[in-house]
Amino acid sequence: MSRTLPTAAEAGDAAQPREALLDVQDLEKHYPVTAGVLRRVVGHVRAVDGVSFSLAPAETLALVGESGCGKSTLGRTLIRLLDPTAGRITFRGMDVTHIGGRELQRYRRRIQMVFQDPYSSLNPRLSARQSVAEPLRIHHLYDRATERRRTDELLERVGIPLQDADRLSGQFSGGQRQRIAIARALALEPDVLVLDEPVAALDVSTQAQIINLLRDLQHDLGLAYVFISHDLAVVRQVAHRVAVMYLGKIVETGRAQDVYDRPSHPYVKALLSAVPISDPALRGRRQRIILRGDVPNPADPPSGCRFRTRCWKAQDVCAEDIPALVERGSGHPVACYFPESVLEDRLA
Amino acid sequence: MAAATETPTLAVRDLHVGFPTRRGLFAAVDGVSFDVRPGETLGVVGESGSGKSLSMLAVLGLLPPGPAWITSGQALLNGRDLLRMQGEDLRRVRGGQVAMIFQNPTSSLNPVFSIGDQVGEAIRVHQTGLNRAAVRERVLRLLELVGIPEPRRRIEQYPHEFSGGMAQRVMIAMALANSPSLLIADEPTTALDVTIQAQILEVLRNALQELRTSLVLITHNLSLVAELADRVVVMYAGSVVETATVSELFHHPRHPYTVGLMRSVPSLEQQTERLVQIPGQQPSPASRPSGCPFHPRCYLFQQRQPCVEQTPPLDATDQPAHLAACHFWPEVETTAVPA
Numbered sequence: 011m012s013r014t015l016p017t018a019a020e021a022g023d024a025a026q027p028r029e030a031l032l033d034v035q036d037l038e039k040h041y042p043v044t045a046g047v048l049r050r051v052v053g054h055v056r057a058v059d060g061v062s063f064s065l066a067p068a069e070t071l072a073l074v075g076e077s078g079c080g081k082s083t084l085g086r087t088l089i090r091l092l093d094p095t096a097g098r099i100t101f102r103g104m105d106v107t108h109i110g111g112r113e114l115q116r117y118r119r120r121i122q123m124v125f126q127d128p129y130s131s132l133n134p135r136l137s138a139r140q141s142v143a144e145p146l147r148i149h150h151l152y153d154r155a156t157e158r159r160r161t162d163e164l165l166e167r168v169g170i171p172l173q174d175a176d177r178l179s180g181q182f183s184g185g186q187r188q189r190i191a192i193a194r195a196l197a198l199e200p201d202v203l204v205l206d207e208p209v210a211a212l213d214v215s216t217q218a219q220i221i222n223l224l225r226d227l228q229h230d231l232g233l234a235y236v237f238i239s240h241d242l243a244v245v246r247q248v249a250h251r252v253a254v255m256y257l258g259k260i261v262e263t264g265r266a267q268d269v270y271d272r273p274s275h276p277y278v279k280a281l282l283s284a285v286p287i288s289d290p291a292l293r294g295r296r297q298r299i300i301l302r303g304d305v306p307n308p309a310d311p312p313s314g315c316r317f318r319t320r321c322w323k324a325q326d327v328c329a330e331d332i333p334a335l336v337e338r339g340s341g342h343p344v345a346c347y348f349p350e351s352v353l354e355d356r357l358a
Numbered sequence: 359m360a361a362a363t364e365t366p367t368l369a370v371r372d373l374h375v376g377f378p379t380r381r382g383l384f385a386a387v388d389g390v391s392f393d394v395r396p397g398e399t400l401g402v403v404g405e406s407g408s409g410k411s412l413s414m415l416a417v418l419g420l421l422p423p424g425p426a427w428i429t430s431g432q433a434l435l436n437g438r439d440l441l442r443m444q445g446e447d448l449r450r451v452r453g454g455q456v457a458m459i460f461q462n463p464t465s466s467l468n469p470v471f472s473i474g475d476q477v478g479e480a481i482r483v484h485q486t487g488l489n490r491a492a493v494r495e496r497v498l499r500l501l502e503l504v505g506i507p508e509p510r511r512r513i514e515q516y517p518h519e520f521s522g523g524m525a526q527r528v529m530i531a532m533a534l535a536n537s538p539s540l541l542i543a544d545e546p547t548t549a550l551d552v553t554i555q556a557q558i559l560e561v562l563r564n565a566l567q568e569l570r571t572s573l574v575l576i577t578h579n580l581s582l583v584a585e586l587a588d589r590v591v592v593m594y595a596g597s598v599v600e601t602a603t604v605s606e607l608f609h610h611p612r613h614p615y616t617v618g619l620m621r622s623v624p625s626l627e628q629q630t631e632r633l634v635q636i637p638g639q640q641p642s643p644a645s646r647p648s649g650c651p652f653h654p655r656c657y658l659f660q661q662r663q664p665c666v667e668q669t670p671p672l673d674a675t676d677q678p679a680h681l682a683a684c685h686f687w688p689e690v691e692t693t694a695v696p697a
Binding site: 076077183185186213214215216217218219221222225240241242243244246247266267270280281282283284285286287288289290291292293298300301304305 | 405406521523524551552553554555556557559560578579580581582583584585587604605608609618619622623624625626627628629630632633634635636637639640
């Protein structure tokens, strides 16, 4: 059935990952902070600060977090729109961290990106057909007739009626434009799509259309997704595995169901509890953890655990050492010295 | 909840907002009526282009300059028609009896004045008799009301020193400065992260309760309505398609658009096999279909004549306080929504 996501066993268990398509080790991306007329470097924003994960074929890994957590920087570094400061990115066993020229061009055929805002990611003066054909031309893949056939196939695949294919992309609605952007990303038959907030700019009814389309495409084409989002409900609908980020680091990761049903990092617990209720009957019945204050300045993060300044469980040790992202009794890795346990929940 | 017989704080009657073009009048808001009762929170829900923001801007006389907007109907605030008011009268009411907060708090604040000056100005404009010390006291009380820590220090600071969440608290403080009887909030938390959104909802809930202010919450997000609203108005293509109490609407929706909207919201609790999607897009005012504006996207349509020929009126259903604009509303509860 093309309607459901593959089961956890099909998608690869967190404990026994299949051969990784994309593997990231200790990745860092730091930006210099400058001051004064001489633009002297006075510090660094550690936007991505030691992130490791791997992605299996046909799998969706969601990078989740609030603004400033580094999820979009990480996405852009993955497709090498940004150069990593340190760490390693491996694609099908090949180190792509510092490749350039032809090699980089070949890598980008295998990994493509879809951005949040289809209003600025598509050239409004190209027709839908031209937008999708452009990557094929750049890579000199087909003769004219084959190119046309392939373009039409792609447009039909994402649900753009062919009678509209010659309209300018600026004349389409937001949802239709996102379909065109997806067709364009698929043109080179990539293995991986990095989707950066692909439905955040869309209305709910359109959002559902795009989520369903992405699921169908994954099922039919065996695509792997890195799905970047701040929307925890959307992520629940698409992700096999999730990695929750806070100030440049992954604080908890695991199979989506495990993280959602048994969050063990205090931040993840608070984040999930902050999502508004879906039914007025639940008003006042959900235990809500309201975090105090704002996310600290990423140029000057707290010592030790970066969440400790907003955490109700913080102790001295949290300020001294950075907790490692390891399994601590909850069945999936968490970077916290005092993770929430299932037992604690039962006692509460 | 307030009794239905009480005089409403705001009564909007047959509101039309449009602008003339060479191809005729574009009706962006097409005959909207609703009441906001004293102390209640009314959620106005719709997707972009439904006319939800435009109708409230028209009520407050805040339509953007540019096309020649034509507004007709009535908007009675405590019995006085805002649409007949002009100049000084209107300015006295805005920020006094009725106040508004918007989506993007940092662009609503003036970067060159301190927070204390800006909140203070909101008070001085409407309460001219107060001296400096009294205004300062009132500002501090307001900042405390919206949960800004260390208000004595923060009062001297400038907008760039405030995060988005803190700036939205300031906007709420300014809006509540003159104890308005009605607050209109247009997507007040849409630009904020979810943990900050939870803080702002808490602030709003407490402040409204303390001041007994009515709220019109304009949003695309049904979850915010589930959190805050007492009653709900659902808008589609410039019209109200359904209105009911919040629990009636969520548990017994009577309009197929409302059903589609609710079913297309992704769930946090479990992975759904397939999200319900409403096919197609909301029509623009220029291409609105005949009859029921929702019929081309509706699963109940089934090529039936009335849907194409007559615009369904917003009428009582089996519950008197539950209105829906659908010829076939009794079928909503008995028909399964196609995935």
